[in-house]
Amino acid sequence: MARTSICSSLIPLKSVLLKPYTCHQLLSQTYLYNGFISLRRRYSSAPKISMSLKAGIVGLPNVGKSTLFNAVVENGKAQAANYPFCTIEPNVGIVAVPDPRLHVLSNLSKSQKAVAASIEFVDIAGLVKGASQGEGLGNKFLSHIREVDSILQVVRCFEDNDIVHVSGKVDPKSDIEVINLELVFSDLDQIEKRLDKLKKGKGRDSQSKAKEEAERSALEKIQQLLMDGRPARAVSLTDLEKDAMKHLCLLTMKPIIYVANVAESDLADPESNPHVKELNTLASDLQSGLVTISAQVEAELSELPQEERTEYLTSLGVNESGLGNLIRGTYGLLGLRTYFTSGEKETKAWTILSGMTAPQAAGVIHSDFERGFIRAETVAYDDFVSAGSFSSAREKGLLRSEGKEYVVQEGDVMLFRFNV
Numbered sequence: 001m002a003r004t005s006i007c008s009s010l011i012p013l014k015s016v017l018l019k020p021y022t023c024h025q026l027l028s029q030t031y032l033y034n035g036f037i038s039l040r041r042r043y044s045s046a047p048k049i050s051m052s053l054k055a056g057i058v059g060l061p062n063v064g065k066s067t068l069f070n071a072v073v074e075n076g077k078a079q080a081a082n083y084p085f086c087t088i089e090p091n092v093g094i095v096a097v098p099d100p101r102l103h104v105l106s107n108l109s110k111s112q113k114a115v116a117a118s119i120e121f122v123d124i125a126g127l128v129k130g131a132s133q134g135e136g137l138g139n140k141f142l143s144h145i146r147e148v149d150s151i152l153q154v155v156r157c158f159e160d161n162d163i164v165h166v167s168g169k170v171d172p173k174s175d176i177e178v179i180n181l182e183l184v185f186s187d188l189d190q191i192e193k194r195l196d197k198l199k200k201g202k203g204r205d206s207q208s209k210a211k212e213e214a215e216r217s218a219l220e221k222i223q224q225l226l227m228d229g230r231p232a233r234a235v236s237l238t239d240l241e242k243d244a245m246k247h248l249c250l251l252t253m254k255p256i257i258y259v260a261n262v263a264e265s266d267l268a269d270p271e272s273n274p275h276v277k278e279l280n281t282l283a284s285d286l287q288s289g290l291v292t293i294s295a296q297v298e299a300e301l302s303e304l305p306q307e308e309r310t311e312y313l314t315s316l317g318v319n320e321s322g323l324g325n326l327i328r329g330t331y332g333l334l335g336l337r338t339y340f341t342s343g344e345k346e347t348k349a350w351t352i353l354s355g356m357t358a359p360q361a362a363g364v365i366h367s368d369f370e371r372g373f374i375r376a377e378t379v380a381y382d383d384f385v386s387a388g389s390f391s392s393a394r395e396k397g398l399l400r401s402e403g404k405e406y407v408v409q410e411g412d413v414m415l416f417r418f419n420v
């Protein structure tokens with residue numbers, strides 16, 4: 001029964017195979033994947049998506065982190081209220097990365113469904129001065145930041161006397177300094193403890209001794225930078241050093257986007273708000289991205305029916321919600337790329353890291369695809385759209401057959417041939 005269903009789901013692929021395989025040969029030798037196969041049926045374990053990338057929402061207490069989380073995450077229900085330390089335990093939600101290409105491909109392939117790439121957002125408790133010494137919610141909070149891949153630092157840029165600011169006034173420069181300094185202190189503390197351990201030198205063979213040496217050297221370089229008030233991400237390390245220290249998950253190693261949280265009246269012209277102007281300069285000095293958003297407006301928008309959203313945005317003098325920019329910015333910040341599989345069952349956007357080869361990209365769908373990788377057939381997104389389908393792209397000579405060394409490009413539409 002299972003065999004028949006796999007066969008029938010594979011039959012449409014015969015038209016794009018170079019050699020005309022029979023159904024039986026396909027089952028016993030080579031498979032082609034473009035989103036048609038029900039992996040759950042074919043494999044005993046569910047398909048493994050190897051990357052779960054998390055963006056942590058960080059900032060002082062009461063600056064709008066949970067409000068932003070609720071707007072970004074559909075059905076997000078983090079408690080957001082006007083008092084500091086409203087959030088204690090982190091709230092976690094999965095967010096689809098908006099990508100118009102997905103729907104174009106899905107329409108061309110007449111797919112039954114379209115599945116977007118996703119990012120996990122984590123709404124973390126507010127951080128205060130002295131957190132690294134246990135103030136506020138202290139070290140527990142810092143350990144939640146350690147688990148994320150990138151940081152969205154929400155900075156309050158809206159004036160509102162009714163909403164408590166923990167330092168008594170809206171001041172982005174000072175707010176950023178408080179947060180970044182706590183992250184630096186926490187990293188320094190961790191490095192000191194780790195260097196103490198490394199002094200004891202537990203490595204027995206030459207390989208583990210070399211690894212310990214690389215870690216020590218990396219940590220000493222980073223320690224120096226941190227003492228100068230610079231983040232660990234500014235360090236330059238050898239590949240061995242990077243590999244040796246990455247288990248520490250240092251907080252200042254993580255990429256940051258600053259999120260200027262403005263009042264609804266500032267949305268039409270955010271640069272007229274001096275706090276946003278200042279934050280813009282600070283973010284570029286720190287070589288980080290900046291997204292301006294009104295968390296309050298986004299949260300209200302997410303509650304409205306679709307047809308009323310445009311009307312509300314127009315009344316505020318803007319064309320579109322800022323969430324798309326924020327999500328795409330986070331995706332870019334993480335150095336992520338998208339490739340697609342597209343067929344009648346589904347069109348799907350897959351997330352890979354920049355520089356991944358075809359077998360590694362196939363491994364994101366399932367580890368067996370990487371292990372048994374034979375070749376990938378690939379066509380650039382624009383070429384697929386102009387051809388209209390894989391078979392017509394093949395006829396026009398736009399579909400390329402690529403081997404193990406091929407580095408997958410942004411927007412590639414791919415078919416994998418593999419052997420298991």
Ligand SMILES: Nc1ncnc2c1ncn2[C@@H]1O[C@H](COP(=O)(O)OP(=O)(O)OP(=O)(O)O)[C@@H](O)[C@H]1O
Binds near residue numbers: 062068261297
């Ligand atoms: N852009 C904005 N304009 C006006 N009010 C806002 C804006 N963004 C958030 N607020 C308000 O600020 C208050 C605090 O918001 P929220 O609970 O999201 O903060 P938080 O950073 O998650 O706080 P905590 O660290 O305590 O968990 C809420 O009353 C919210 O409605």
Ligand SMILES: [Mg+2]
Binds near residue numbers: 065066124
């Ligand atoms: Mg909160």
